Amino acid sequence: MPVIAVENLSKTYWVSERAPGTWGALKSLVHRRHRAVEALGGISFTIQPGELVGYIGPNGAGKSTTVKVLSGILVPSGGAVTVLGRTPWQERAAHVAHIGVVFGQRTQLWWDLPVIESFDLLREIYRVPREDYRKTLDELVETMALSELLDTPVRLLSLGQRMRCDLAAALLHRPELLFLDEPTIGLDAIAKLTVRNLVKRLNRDQGLTVILTTHDMDDIESLCSRVILINRGKILLDGTLERMRQLVTTERRLVIILADESTWIDGVQARVIHRDGARLTLSFDPDQISAAELIGDITSHYPIRDLYVEAAPIEEIVAQIYQDTHT
């Protein structure tokens, strides 16, 4: 049985327009002018247990609306949603007891108190039996290296430390499904890597199903085998990263470092798109020439010190897709 089954989900917001001020507020209680804004225009997908899915799209694409519906905050205008066998908005309390949600922008920990106090209170809120809580907490402290942070007030934690604690807080009740909303936003390089590794391990070792929304394409590239790309309330693509690349271009890149800076490369089936001293970036189409052939061709004609093949950065791919759908 899938963890999430979404069918033809739609959501239309009614944005009210009203005069400013208290009088306007009062007047709008009686009479308002409304404008319909379609946030989701009938999307469908299923997610199986243990998947780690990247849910991406530009700002205002409908990402957070989807997450809000799936997590039971928002009632959709149409369509059917089943998450862990329940309709989220019909059984809010039962539903949220089985999911975990982390917002990168907002902590759910109590600002002035040591981390452990927040954890203890969450135990009470989620009605986790003491015995189970002990066990889970020990595990989390171990895997996330939290032992030194537990007694520190949240306001004194660095952003990276806080994110680790927030991640742990969302897992105390052992959810089967985890929503991560921009979990690496604002983190430094090392903290980003730490968070990614943690998420990867939770997914791999414990079979936790994870839905990740992010603007950081490195997150997607290092974590997600599957990507759902959404824009203007419609799914543009649901598949592997590789398929997403192909959607835009099959282009590959060959970076070569020449032995001699003055060499000019000519007459190969590739285009020089960037040159920085002895370092050249060539673009080629693998349908026309394989990487092996191209490399053979170049090395037989020119002295090369080093070379490697790379795919177009996912960042550029996504920017390209966003741009295409905007025009």
Add this chain to the structure above:
Amino acid sequence: MAKLQDTLLLYARYVGVSVRSQMQYRASFVMLTFATMLISGLEFVATWALFDRFGSLAGWTLPEAALLYGLVNMAFALAEGWARGFDEFGQMVKSGGFDRLLLRPRSTALQVAGHHVQLMRIGRLAQGAVVFIWAATRLQVAWSPPRVLLCLLAIAGGAALFSGLMVLQATFAFWSTESLEVFNTVTYGGVETTQYPLTVYRDGFRRFFTYVVPLATVTYYPALAVLGRSDPLGSSLSFQYASPLFGFLFLIVCLRVWNLGVRHYHSTGS
């Protein structure tokens, strides 16, 4: 019943967390508590001055009025303390903090109340208690168990009613980001109004605080029973004893309205 116990237990936890949070800023807490005590103390000086000048008000002596004053202020202090989260609720909706509460398997009203338990209101509570005790010793009232119980009920009923008002005001935030000062007028005006015997007011005013927002009902009538005064408006003794219940009723109605607001939020998300 088990559910209620569970809920109260969690609320107690929230109180604990709030206490420890606020104790992080001990000096500020102490000063704010004293400040609230002083401010509400000064208010009473005004009442005292009034009686000093006129001797009595609508037939009430100063200690009698002080008893009423104590009841109302203790009730208000309790409500302000435990329902402070509702006061800040507009901000919570704006910042998206309310989403977090919906993501937890507990009642939203409980979580909003627990979000901020304001301890410095102990200042007003203490001031109300001092005035009440002073009045109690001055009056020739036989403090029988039913009378003591009635006083406690009146404080609890009043607290429930003031809380209901705060819940109602917070509920408005589901529909608009504007804060409605009208509510503050009723809440704070209500405190001011019901500190004095109901009979000093005109009919319309009296009816408003009896039937619409039954603030006078929950404090004035019990005070009559405790003082053993006959009611110029002709209420019976049994009604006077039962009247604090209207405070709880009012709160229940307000919580129902709150749930409507939560449902509205579910469909709009803002």
